[in-house]
Amino acid sequence: MTELTKLPHTGLEVPHTRFTLSDFQQMTTRGGIAFNATVHEGGRCLGIIENEGNGGDTGFFPHTAEDRHAMAEFTTSCRMDGDVLRVEEVLDNLVTEHELAQTVAASQGKTILRGKDDVGLNGTLVTVSIPPVWLVTHESPLGAALLE
Structure with a gap:
């Protein structure tokens, strides 16, 4: 194959x-x-x-x-x-x-959230306008530990 x-x-x-x-x-x-x-x-x-x-x-x-x-x-x-x-x-x-x-x-510049049902089929789509969020940076304690 x-x-x-x-x-x-x-x-x-x-x-x-x-x-x-x-x-x-x-x-x-x-x-x-x-x-x-x-x-x-x-x-x-x-x-x-x-x-x-x-x-x-x-x-x-x-x-x-x-x-x-x-x-x-x-x-x-x-x-x-x-x-x-x-x-x-x-x-x-x-x-x-x-x-x-x-x-x-x-949806350029937006975030798309896609839900799936119990068997994995596509469900609802939601498009939201939220600014990017940096979860880990080198200044944060978690970021410093992960980036070592």
Whole structure:
């Protein structure tokens, strides 16, 4: 198996980082949150990741049969903490990774706090504007002891 790269926001382990998402959209429905995003490899569109927000699975709708095969190879290789994931879990994590990366990029100079539920799924995001705090400096007793 090829070496996997761990994505920073979700921890999803992927075989490569050539796939990117764009045109991300979401809306709240009576049954949940519907979303879709376009998947690209370089300048080429592979297809759409979509969830209708009614409790059903997240799916991938490829542009061509070759794109279906490329995504199948990708999702089969992905892991989370070394564990094999279902295709839906990979797709959901790709969308979450993209969404969190956008949030981080738009929050320059602010701190983002992210909660997780009991099974480790992403929960509430809170963005706060607080000044940086130096917890350990060479002038503090703790800092002096740690920096010896």
